[in-house]
Amino acid sequence: MxxxxxxxxxxxxxxxxxxxxxxxxxxxxxxxxxxxxxxxxxxxxxxxxxxxxxxxxxxxxxxxxxxxxxxxxxxxxxxxxxxxxxxxxxxxxxxxxxxxxxxxxxxxxxxxxxxxxxxxxxxxxxxxxxxxxxxxxxGSTSYEDIIGKSKKMQEIFSTIDAIASTDSTVLIYGESGTGKELIAHAIQRRSKRTENPFVIINCAAIPANLLESEFFGHRKGSFTGAIADRKGLFEEADKGTVFLDEIGELPLPLQVKILRVLQEGELRPIGETDVRKVEVRVIAATNRDLPMLVKKGEFREDLYYRLNVINLFIPPLRERAEDIPLLAYHFLEKCSKRSKKKIEKISVDTLQALQNYSWSGNVRELENVIERGVVMAKEDILQAQDLPAKILGESFYVDGEVMDADLSDLEYQKAKGRALGSFNRAYIGNLLRLTHGNVSTASEKAGMDRSNFKKLIKRYNINIDEYRHSSRK
Missing domain, CATH: 3.40.50.2300 (Response regulator)
Incomplete structure (x- = not known):
C-alpha cells in the first residue's frame, strides 16, 4: 500500500x-x-x-x-x-x-x-x-438487495446463510425503517421454500375485527358480509412462508390461534367446525420490546418463546454510519432514474452531512431525503444545499466549526452568498431542532426579534413542521 x-x-x-x-x-x-x-x-x-x-x-x-x-x-x-x-x-x-x-x-x-x-x-x-x-x-455491494458493508450487517448476512435452509421460526427486531421486511425476503429467497408462497401480513394494518378472517379465512354466511367461502392468508401460504410484520400489535385472543398454528400446524376458519392442516414457516418482526409486553400481560409468554427460536437484531442506521454512503449512492441511482435526471455523484460535504445526522427514521428516512435532494438538485452532483434544513441543522457543525462548503468553482460573491445561506439554514435548523419547532424560544436563543427570525425561516424555505413532528417521534 x-x-x-x-x-x-x-x-x-x-x-x-x-x-x-x-x-x-x-x-x-x-x-x-x-x-x-x-x-x-x-x-x-x-x-x-x-x-x-x-x-x-x-x-x-x-x-x-x-x-x-x-x-x-x-x-x-x-x-x-x-x-x-x-x-x-x-x-x-x-x-x-x-x-x-x-x-x-x-x-x-x-x-x-x-x-x-x-x-x-x-x-x-x-x-x-x-x-x-x-x-x-x-461492483457488488448488496446481499439479496440489502445494502451494507459494515461489520454488523455482515454478521447478519452470515446468520441468514446459517438459518435460511432450516424451518425454524425467526423473530426480527429493529426500529421502524431499518429494513426488517428485506431481511425476511432474504431468508425466504435462500430457503428451500423459495419456490413456494411468501405471504406478508402487516398485523398493525388490518382492523382488529377483520384479523381472524384475514388470517384463517371464513365460511359463507358465517358473519355479515361473508358472501362466499374464503381462504385465509395462512392457508394461501401452505408449504411456504408467512411474514408477520409488527407482531407486537396482535390482540391477545388471536395470539392463541397463532400459537396453535405454530405448535400443531392447525387452523379453523370462521364458521367451520373442522380444523385444517397447514405447513408454513413463520418469520415475525417487531419494533417493540416483546419481553416487556409479556411482563405487562399484553403478549403471551408461550407465543413469545415459540417465536423466539432464532432472533435477529437489525441495527439502526446511526449505528452503521459506514453504510450511509453506499445506501445514499444506491438511492441516488434509483431516484435519478425515476426522476429522469442524470445525477451520478454526491459531494463530499453532502456525504459528511448525511453521516453526521442521527436518522431516527433509519434507511427509509435516508431514501426520502435522497429523493427530495434529487428533485431539488440544480446541478449534476448532489450538494448539501439540496438536503432538508433539519439534516444540515444537525450536521453542519463539527467541533464548533462550520464545515467548509465546496465553493471552489464559484466567483467570490457567489461563494460568499452560498456559504452564508448554508450557515443561516444550518443555524436556524439547529435552533428549531433543539426547541422542537418553537419559534419564540428559538428566536430568543438567537438573540433576535421573533418577526425577523420568522422572516429568515420564510426566506430559506424552512418547514417548521418537520421539527415539530420530530419531537413527537
Missing amino acids: TKITDLLIVDDDETLVRVFERLARERGWSYQIARGGDEAVQKLGKNVFAVALLDMKLPGYSGLQVLEYIKKNKIPTEVLMITGGGSVEAAVSAMKQGAYDFLTKPFDNIERIALVIQKAHERYEMTQKLTQLERQHS
Whole structure:
C-alpha cells in the first residue's frame, strides 16, 4: 500500500519553512520540504501527499503553475495557497482553480493555521473514501438487495446463510425503517421454500375485527358480509412462508390461534367446525420490546418463546454510519432514474452531512431525503444545499466549526452568498431542532426579534413542521 505523507511544504522562505516544520512536529504530521516549484513537481510525481502548502511566489514553477500541474494530472492532494496580504485576489483565483483554501502572511494565529491544515487533511481523507466508495458502488455491494458493508450487517448476512435452509421460526427486531421486511425476503429467497408462497401480513394494518378472517379465512354466511367461502392468508401460504410484520400489535385472543398454528400446524376458519392442516414457516418482526409486553400481560409468554427460536437484531442506521454512503449512492441511482435526471455523484460535504445526522427514521428516512435532494438538485452532483434544513441543522457543525462548503468553482460573491445561506439554514435548523419547532424560544436563543427570525425561516424555505413532528417521534 502506498505510504501517504501528511504535508508537502513548498516555500523558499526558510523562516516560514521552520514555522511549518515545528507545527508539523508538534501535531505529529509527516512532511517533506520543497524549496521551489520544480522540486515540488518532482516530489508530487514520486510521492503521495494529503496536503500541499504552496507559496504563490516560488523559484522555477510558480505556486499557481504547481497547482495547475496537480489538477491537470488529477493528483488528489488538497492545496493550501500561501500569499501576502496584497495578493488575496490571486489566492481567490487559485481557489477557483481548485485550491482548498489560502493562508495570508504574516501568520499571527498558528492555531488557526493548524486548524485549516487539519480540515484540508480531513477533506483529503473524505475524498479518498468517496473515491473508494464509487469503486465499490460500481461492483457488488448488496446481499439479496440489502445494502451494507459494515461489520454488523455482515454478521447478519452470515446468520441468514446459517438459518435460511432450516424451518425454524425467526423473530426480527429493529426500529421502524431499518429494513426488517428485506431481511425476511432474504431468508425466504435462500430457503428451500423459495419456490413456494411468501405471504406478508402487516398485523398493525388490518382492523382488529377483520384479523381472524384475514388470517384463517371464513365460511359463507358465517358473519355479515361473508358472501362466499374464503381462504385465509395462512392457508394461501401452505408449504411456504408467512411474514408477520409488527407482531407486537396482535390482540391477545388471536395470539392463541397463532400459537396453535405454530405448535400443531392447525387452523379453523370462521364458521367451520373442522380444523385444517397447514405447513408454513413463520418469520415475525417487531419494533417493540416483546419481553416487556409479556411482563405487562399484553403478549403471551408461550407465543413469545415459540417465536423466539432464532432472533435477529437489525441495527439502526446511526449505528452503521459506514453504510450511509453506499445506501445514499444506491438511492441516488434509483431516484435519478425515476426522476429522469442524470445525477451520478454526491459531494463530499453532502456525504459528511448525511453521516453526521442521527436518522431516527433509519434507511427509509435516508431514501426520502435522497429523493427530495434529487428533485431539488440544480446541478449534476448532489450538494448539501439540496438536503432538508433539519439534516444540515444537525450536521453542519463539527467541533464548533462550520464545515467548509465546496465553493471552489464559484466567483467570490457567489461563494460568499452560498456559504452564508448554508450557515443561516444550518443555524436556524439547529435552533428549531433543539426547541422542537418553537419559534419564540428559538428566536430568543438567537438573540433576535421573533418577526425577523420568522422572516429568515420564510426566506430559506424552512418547514417548521418537520421539527415539530420530530419531537413527537
